[in-house]
Amino acid sequence: MSPLKRPSEDADHEDGRRPAPRTQRIRACAECKRHKIKCEPVDNESKCAKCLRGRTECIPYNPNQRLLDEDAAWKTNATVELGQLRSAVQRLLQHNKLPDLARPHEESPQPASAHTVTISPANVVSENSHTTMLVPPSMDMTRDTSIERESGEESGLVTAPMKSLYDLTRIRNLRSSVRWKPNSDSVEEDFIAQDIISVTEAEDLFKRYMQDIRLYLWAGVLFPYNSLDAVRRHSTLLTAVVLTISALHTPGRDEALQKCYNTFVSLTYNACLARPQNLDDIRALALAAFYLSNLSWKLAGLAVRSALEMNLHLSFQKLMRGQEDQRENVRLWYALYVCDHQLSIAYGRPSIIHEDVAIKNMEQFLDGPNTTPGDIRLGAQVTLFKILTEAYVAYGSDPEQPLTESDFQQLRLFNFAIEQWRLAWQERSADSLSIGSYPSKGVVLYYHFARFQLNSLALRALPPPSAATSESLSYDRREAANIAISAATSTLTLMFEEPDLRKAMTAVPIFTHTMVAFSATFLLKMAKTWGGMAQAQSQEWATEPVGLGLNFNIAQVLSLSRRASSFLAKVAENLNEKHITRHIVHGINELLTRLDVPATPSASMARTFTTAHDPVTTQTFDPVADATVKHDESANNTNEYNMHDLIGSYGFGFDETFLGQVAPTNLDFWQTEPF
Incomplete structure (x- = not known):
């Protein structure tokens, strides 16, 4: 046996037992170590002699003790702060009637009027037009390790400036090459x-x-x-x-x-x-x-x-x-x-x-082999709005800028282009077993509306007429104005008389509803603007065309407008109450009620002439009693109509001018702040 080994250790190994691990012996406490003196232990005391004399805490010296103490303190503080944050979040959730943290996917009880949705913690939560703010991620200026080129991408000297910047810096958030990756989850x-x-x-x-x-x-x-x-x-x-x-x-x-x-x-x-x-x-x-x-x-x-x-x-x-x-x-x-x-x-x-x-x-x-009927109908729309956009560029949309006499030659060319468009695309737009004749009849509807939209420019920014200015309209201006009146009338008439178009009104985009609304609005404002002039020129104003050479019959306009209101009210019955059609009906009825003023034909007289001269509309119509959306009487003083502002405007002004003048009627759903 080696003299260096202790007998007790040998005995332990011989018995097959491992020796107990030794406890590390601390030679000095932290206080003695700091003063660099010998730490003298005292029997039956937990403190050394110096700590007893100085009445200080005797802590064994350990180089890692400070780290352990700091770590324990950080965890304690973090636990307290997390608890405070959780409590604050819980109060915010309760205040906004949102699910609490314990059940994030359940909806909390809320009143029927509260509109809330929670998708995930990263999503915006909106309630009654109030939106919580997201915490944006930090601005990432990370560089890509490699450049992945798109398939078919060609290198060259001439590239887009931002692509050159990315090639130079390789900063990730400058890239715009995104591939389609379906989210399987x-x-x-x-x-x-x-x-x-x-x-x-x-x-x-x-x-x-x-x-x-x-x-x-x-x-x-x-x-x-x-x-x-x-x-x-x-x-x-x-x-x-x-x-x-x-x-x-x-x-x-x-x-x-x-x-x-x-x-x-x-x-x-x-x-x-x-x-x-x-x-x-x-x-x-x-x-x-x-x-x-x-x-x-x-x-x-x-x-x-x-x-x-x-x-x-x-x-x-x-x-x-x-x-x-x-x-x-x-x-x-x-x-x-x-x-x-x-x-x-x-x-x-x-x-x-x-x-x-x-x-x-x-x-x-x-001309491709994979062309579908939908492509043909889409092509018709592209071609039409190409023409209308050219007119927009030529004439602009400033409602205070009238057309000059030299502008009407170009306007005739636009009218000719619209005529050619209808001849080319009505035949190509084949009817469908599912939606009937809507494709071809839709071309006719857009044709009438395009003519109305273009030629209404002839009346843009003109002063209201009077007997003293009865000869103020030139031949070219009267010709264009008469085309606009005829086209607006045809838009409404076609909508009423074509079964497949009537059926489609519950499913078409809002632009088609806008066409009908704008046509009716234009005709009613014409009736308001020119009605006084017609009354001054003729006692039989209800059956005679309006003066100044305009082919405009007020009784026919009132009849068409009432039919439009009645028709759209029936359409609205098959739509949700939040659909814009209900508000269009309300707006048309509002315009009808405002025509009953001393300067223009009264509603009662209009009903008489309508019944006599319009065999299709035989029932009486009271715009106030039959309005589908009742309005607040106090709104009459704050939402006055400008009866001349939409005439001849290339832009509809449908958001600010038309709907903005309709009295508020349960619009909570649409009051979400647009982005």
């Missing part, structure tokens, strides 16, 4: 999976959209899916907007409409500053722009800019080079062109998409 995580809306109700709304709405927008060009499960796998945003549109066109679905609408708005807020992920998200924004009147302008711009970021404007050239997979991209680009230019004309504002190579060569796209 969306079905398990979307708002239907969270039971914000039940699967059964979602299926019912989806079925309604597919059967009654989808085909009226170019045979479903913007919605290529046949099942709810398929669209849920590809885009939650597209799912939300389709269900919102369906609920908006279904009476009695107020709760489902509010939930789907809140979900869509929440997701759109999140997408505003994010890069577009796939084509379906752009389709969702475009569909919403076509159908949601309160968000249409904002969403159209967002959709177009997202498409540009995904380089959809280059898809036509790629398709012409033989890349057939780009055809769907080109379809979407054309749909965005129509959406952008419809709303540009409707609001009297400049458009974003200009006449690029895809618009100029539309026929090359339609």
